[in-house]
Amino acid sequence: MPLFEFEGKRPQVHPEAFIAATATLVGDVVVEKGASVWYGVVLRADDCRIIVREGANIQDNSVVHGTPDSVVEVGAGATVAHSCIVHGATLGEKALLGNGSTTLDGTALGAGSMVAAGSLLTPGTQIPEGVLAAGVPAQVKKPLAGTSAEFWVEANPPYYAELAQRHLKGVSPVD
Template sequence: MLKRAAKLLPFARGQLCEGAELQLAAVRSLNFYTAPNGPSVKQVNIEDEWYNRQRNLFPLLEKQPYYPVDVFVAPNAVVCGDVDIYGGASVFFGAVLRGDLNKIRLGNRSAVLDRAVIHAARAVPTGLNAATLIGEKVTVEPYAVLRSCRVEPKCIVGARSVLCEGSVMEAESILAPNSVVPPARRIPSGELWGGNPAKFIRKLTAHERDRVLDDVANHYYNLAAMFRREQYDHGTAWRDVEAWRQKLVDQGEYQWINFREQKYLMRLQHEAEAMEKLAN
């Protein structure tokens, strides 16, 4: 089967050569996990998807997210439900803020980095407010998880860390990466904590409290501002584009070219030729 796929001819002007249907059927029937170098592409025809239909900001249970114009929310992030995001804050790629069971508040110039998850429970064991409250200039690093906790201004939550229900980080404190703060645990101001469960490591230096915490927050604020300048506004212009494309198709002036599939077939052909040379 692989040798048969290796005899594919090059494509010209975006058209498939004679007998291409049989050749495509032969290639698609290959086991992609035994093909040279493993699978090259998924069998999902992503080129058939013209527009990204994901909604990254949407109401949930009659609760509408609040955010001013200077907030950056990445296209593949999700902010839904009872979520308040204040000026200059940013939600980076793949992050999730899910305000379904309780409120989430993200303060000014705070940053939720890639793949972090923030949500809230209905109630916490301490009996205090179960909302997730994040103050100003807080940096939540990638893959961190925050649930019904409180983070006061100018804190850094390390990557892959977990803040459990009822936990508190006081102002100007740092949680080291891969740490777990148990329920109802408090991290005092001006201290570095880490571990599982999180324990006191040392006091922060004056330089860390006066410069580092601000510099980290300002760095992600400026980075988010750059992304926001490049981001397109949401709208319905795609409907006019779709109507125009369909008109061209109906008039025979436009033809869909499956560049992704053609590229894969050519790559498969080159790999088969290389294997044949090695075999000889």
């Protein structure tokens, strides 16, 4: 896995985290126990600090970065789905950012909330806990309940934790 020190700051990865071989981590990155960082992900902490909390997952081809001196945090059990951009944002515990969504500087996604695929959180947007937000720009649509809460927010983190263990044991390069 490509890990790069930048100006004396180097990624810190818990030994029980999964980092895909094609993910790139640069600078002041912390990846906690049980977190997973998937194929093609870039965590570039040259101007900021990036913390991926325990059990969080950042899926394929997502990019995480921030503004100078900011802290970008992906909360415990949170999901950054495929091809997202997380810039200068905070995602609460078990929050889910849907495929292809973008968060901009100063945004926050509350614990247990979900942002629908393809949404845009404009600078400073604050999404409260336990709601569904969607659109360009993203707006709160309703409280998150039923299948969306059970499947996406609750079931996704343990599924990705188990899948990461399978990849740790079962992925190997092909000659």
